[in-house]
Amino acid sequence: MNVVIGIDIGGTKTKIGLVDEKGKCHIKTFFRTREFPDLDDYLDKIKSVSDELVENLDKKVTILGCGIGAPNASSKKGTIENASNLVWKGSVPILEKLKERMNIPMRIMNDASAAALGEMLFGGGKKMTDFIVITLGTGFGAGIVANGQLIDGYDGFAGELGHVDMTIGDGRLTGLGVRGGLEAYVSATGLKRTIMYMLSKYLVVSKFRGISYNDLHGEDITKAAEEGDIIAQRAFDYTAKMMAQALANFTAFTQPEAFILMGGLTNSGKWIMEPLESYFNEYLLEVYKGKVKLLESSMDGKTAAICGAAALIWENEKS
Amino acid sequence: MNVVIGIDIGGTKTKIGLVDEKGKCHIKTFFRTREFPDLDDYLDKIKSVSDELVENLDKKVTILGCGIGAPNASSKKGTIENASNLVWKGSVPILEKLKERMNIPMRIMNDASAAALGEMLFGGGKKMTDFIVITLGTGFGAGIVANGQLIDGYDGFAGELGHVDMTIGDGRLTGLGVRGGLEAYVSATGLKRTIMYMLSKYLVVSKFRGISYNDLHGEDITKAAEEGDIIAQRAFDYTAKMMAQALANFTAFTQPEAFILMGGLTNSGKWIMEPLESYFNEYLLEVYKGKVKLLESSMDGKTAAICGAAALIWENEKS
Numbered sequence: 001m002n003v004v005i006g007i008d009i010g011g012t013k014t015k016i017g018l019v020d021e022k023g024k025c026h027i028k029t030f031f032r033t034r035e036f037p038d039l040d041d042y043l044d045k046i047k048s049v050s051d052e053l054v055e056n057l058d059k060k061v062t063i064l065g066c067g068i069g070a071p072n073a074s075s076k077k078g079t080i081e082n083a084s085n086l087v088w089k090g091s092v093p094i095l096e097k098l099k100e101r102m103n104i105p106m107r108i109m110n111d112a113s114a115a116a117l118g119e120m121l122f123g124g125g126k127k128m129t130d131f132i133v134i135t136l137g138t139g140f141g142a143g144i145v146a147n148g149q150l151i152d153g154y155d156g157f158a159g160e161l162g163h164v165d166m167t168i169g170d171g172r173l174t175g176l177g178v179r180g181g182l183e184a185y186v187s188a189t190g191l192k193r194t195i196m197y198m199l200s201k202y203l204v205v206s207k208f209r210g211i212s213y214n215d216l217h218g219e220d221i222t223k224a225a226e227e228g229d230i231i232a233q234r235a236f237d238y239t240a241k242m243m244a245q246a247l248a249n250f251t252a253f254t255q256p257e258a259f260i261l262m263g264g265l266t267n268s269g270k271w272i273m274e275p276l277e278s279y280f281n282e283y284l285l286e287v288y289k290g291k292v293k294l295l296e297s298s299m300d301g302k303t304a305a306i307c308g309a310a311a312l313i314w315e316n317e318k319s
Numbered sequence: 320m321n322v323v324i325g326i327d328i329g330g331t332k333t334k335i336g337l338v339d340e341k342g343k344c345h346i347k348t349f350f351r352t353r354e355f356p357d358l359d360d361y362l363d364k365i366k367s368v369s370d371e372l373v374e375n376l377d378k379k380v381t382i383l384g385c386g387i388g389a390p391n392a393s394s395k396k397g398t399i400e401n402a403s404n405l406v407w408k409g410s411v412p413i414l415e416k417l418k419e420r421m422n423i424p425m426r427i428m429n430d431a432s433a434a435a436l437g438e439m440l441f442g443g444g445k446k447m448t449d450f451i452v453i454t455l456g457t458g459f460g461a462g463i464v465a466n467g468q469l470i471d472g473y474d475g476f477a478g479e480l481g482h483v484d485m486t487i488g489d490g491r492l493t494g495l496g497v498r499g500g501l502e503a504y505v506s507a508t509g510l511k512r513t514i515m516y517m518l519s520k521y522l523v524v525s526k527f528r529g530i531s532y533n534d535l536h537g538e539d540i541t542k543a544a545e546e547g548d549i550i551a552q553r554a555f556d557y558t559a560k561m562m563a564q565a566l567a568n569f570t571a572f573t574q575p576e577a578f579i580l581m582g583g584l585t586n587s588g589k590w591i592m593e594p595l596e597s598y599f600n601e602y603l604l605e606v607y608k609g610k611v612k613l614l615e616s617s618m619d620g621k622t623a624a625i626c627g628a629a630a631l632i633w634e635n636e637k638s
Contacts, residue, residue, distance in 0.1 A: 146465065154574050286401070
């Protein structure tokens, strides 16, 4: 069986798996990224974990290549550039250094772009030529497919939509110091910040008056909304409204047939999706109304990032 | 000599010319669009004017096809849809009806997208795979080239960036009723509106206190700025700031190598370009700084739209 090594580099975990041409992940594992502050140690670890996966799989496999998804990755340069939630600073020549250890075809890409490629090859984007994948995790990421191709940008940094200014001069700062940046509102962190904002704005009773910012978790907010907590419900409504505004604006750019949403925030289900759908259709320009779908990713959340990374290699094998 | 008929349909004028493969317009003419409120009369006029151009040219030519740029045109459907500044309402099947009169290869496209194709084939975009053309006329248009291809969108309406909301809930209405829409600020009309706003905000002496909105023209504003009129200068600064904010946001989408600017507002030269450059570099996300050029179109303003329309056919001939 032919497989591709898919690697998802995140600030917390590095996930590695072996993915076949249908996008099935046959075996996977992870380790904690921060335990390897030295880049060489980190890459040695990737090499050894990959070898273990191949050994542990009960079938004989041929490795066709290795695809990597990572924050702030430049597909054209093969580097990770100043990623705010990774320990290695500056421009990290990760592809070059990993090639010294594994002599196979290799590609790296921004994690959200890799997710879009995964949807294109294996998921809901299979039959679409124009769609945008939105990853809603700690931050806000976007991978854009137009004319049936992933949009890279001049040197590989297209789709940094989490830093689009939503407010002109008077908004929250993102982790990158962008005032009013979208991801300061629409992300797991954004939702937490909005809980704080709602506690400042209203005096209604809420369970969140007894929970500190640091102790706040996304799933608690969903649970509170279910239980009728007004602050939680208003926070979701506010988040959905901001997101709808952003997606309506993005539509005017490449006119996607659909937005495919994935990541933590989508687990809040109807609390985010229902108001999102309603505001989105309200904000959409007349010429686009009724033509743009909001879909939740159909890919398995536990392996979607690994399969997206593997898609970088499968894309070339298939074409 | 082989030529293509290039047609630029505007609210005021319809311009027609014959364009060779190098993008040279050998002969051109225009007529007033509004004099033909009946679509059949209008298309008969296009046919007769095209025939006249061929007769009047001193060389023998072969017509390879006809390319059309028009507001709100859908390239995929061959229609013009609800264009606010054209007399024909609803969905106008212009390509189908024109084919009944001229049996040659024919394509239609949004005027700003046609301009982008013109820059790609004949202008400053020749060596670039990722750029965005911004047309600054009565309105604000955009044509997006990424991965070396024009981005069409799901059914041909990509690049409607004049209607991106810049203000979240508290802005000017565009002609399409979009509150806070970019073109309500950044366009010839937007600049006039900003003069009114500056007259409301400040009490300084200005020649514009004696001129009505209807009597106000772009070139007068440039002239006044030259003469030291504070209201004119502040209006340019405000316009440039809004535009810089928008272009910085757009950069995060497809990461273009350059924005190529064309149309009336660029004639205001340094009054718009200098503050634009300065604000743009201030607003740009760190990862893009120093990598995105702001260029003025090098194409002849009088024929750029005709050549852009002709590029729709030349693109296929050349590939």
